[in-house]
Amino acid sequence: MSYFESFDALLAHCLDNHCSIVDAALESESQEQDLSVELLFQKVSVLVQQMEETIKSGIDSSDPSMSGLSGGDAKKLMAYMDAENNVLSPMAIRLMAYGIATLEENSRMRKIVACPTAGGSGSVAATLIALEHERGMSRKQTTQGLITAGCIGEIVSRRMHLSGAAAGCQAEVGVASGMAAGGMVEAFGGTPEQVLHAAAISMQNLMGLICDPVAGLVEVPCVVRNGLSSVQAVSSATMALAGIQSYIPIDEVVDAMAQVGRLMPRQLKETAEGGLATTPTGQTFANQFFKMSQTPL
């Protein structure tokens, strides 16, 4: 999809050719990879399949992570779905549980699909698979959603590095939620403009998000954050489908995010030198954990 240097160029291509973003992305990527569109679609659907397998195994497991810092929360949420006091829809509960399940599997050293990174892998997976399970969306539709999500992430990655170390969590979970929001609009058959508004709305809401992992591990706050980010992705997509537009065009939102990433102090960019990582509780865990880590084999 190297053809599209900006979202503006992508949108112009879609309008000129009366095509959707997923069609534009497939055509461009199939040229780039020298693969047929059918084979490419098949390869992407395998990734959707893996996302579902990760989620299924995650919501069934109470196992702790390798460090012992997380694990078992997805299962708790699924059990809460029918609780008397639950005010959220089953869809919202599923979104949170699936995002958490993905990150919990990640920290158990089980298989996940990085999207765009391992630490941000919950948003897109939870959104697409919850749409399948709760709304009966077809695998074809969610695969189209994933292709669009990937296309969004790719264009963003031309303007900023997608890593917490480079630009904070906004570059991982923030971008992931933009990808998820756009992917959901595509799966619902929204217009290319709606896809981009959804992504822009979602990313501006998570702009500025810092990366402050306790003990440097991809667990606290990453696990719950992935659970919540899929809900806000679906909310952003819903806004766009209702006709709400992002006042700031998406290309400018991305440039702003890259600028915020540059302005962000290094203590808040995956170094575990600020935020939750330096709270007394975070520090206590980190000290214990490092003591364990330093013990030679």
Add this chain to the structure above:
Amino acid sequence: MSPSFFDIVGPVMVGPSSSHTAGAVRLAQLALLIAGRKVVDVEFILYNSFARTYKGHGTDRGLIAGLLGYGVDDERIRDAYEWAEKESLSFKMTLDEKPNNYSPNTVKFVMTLDDEEKLVVVGHSIGGGKVYVSRLNHYNVSLKGEMPTLIMFYKDQPGMIWRVTKVIAEQGVNIASLTCSRGKRGVEAFMSICLDTALYPEQVAEINQISDVYIVRSMDKLSS
């Protein structure tokens, strides 16, 4: 190279970190490609963030698994210690926390191969599973595993590049980039050549037979 869809969505990988786990696996895979044969003993020297957080991120397991030839999605990564024993790879993990100029996620592989050749490789994981090797023995190199690559040590003297590239040209293979680095004038130099397609084994053998070429390795690109 321009980013591809599958750089953004994917890889399918064993967690928890694309830089500290998948990156570690890929770096070790790259070291194995450079070695070109079974590694029987290795010391992993970890620096900076790798040294501080390797256990929680499974960097140690990833490095072992990669040297055994396992991929980033191989669930044997979790049990890499047991697999190392089964496949008779002896290893040692050393933490070097002295200040250095290396990038955050750096590891040095001090390897002994099955023919007792020694090889030292320094590699870096730079995010999203992307990696590169910056040093091979005492040469500064830049090996990324993105393309089939020919690497060789040879006697430093006039005409060596011509002799090698002639063989490549005869097979009709296009050279994407070529880098040379001299160890000691008139004694030894190093060359790496990135190719659009891999050479046939016969051509590799032909290059190996050029007089004063000491060691040649034909590396595939890293599987994604």
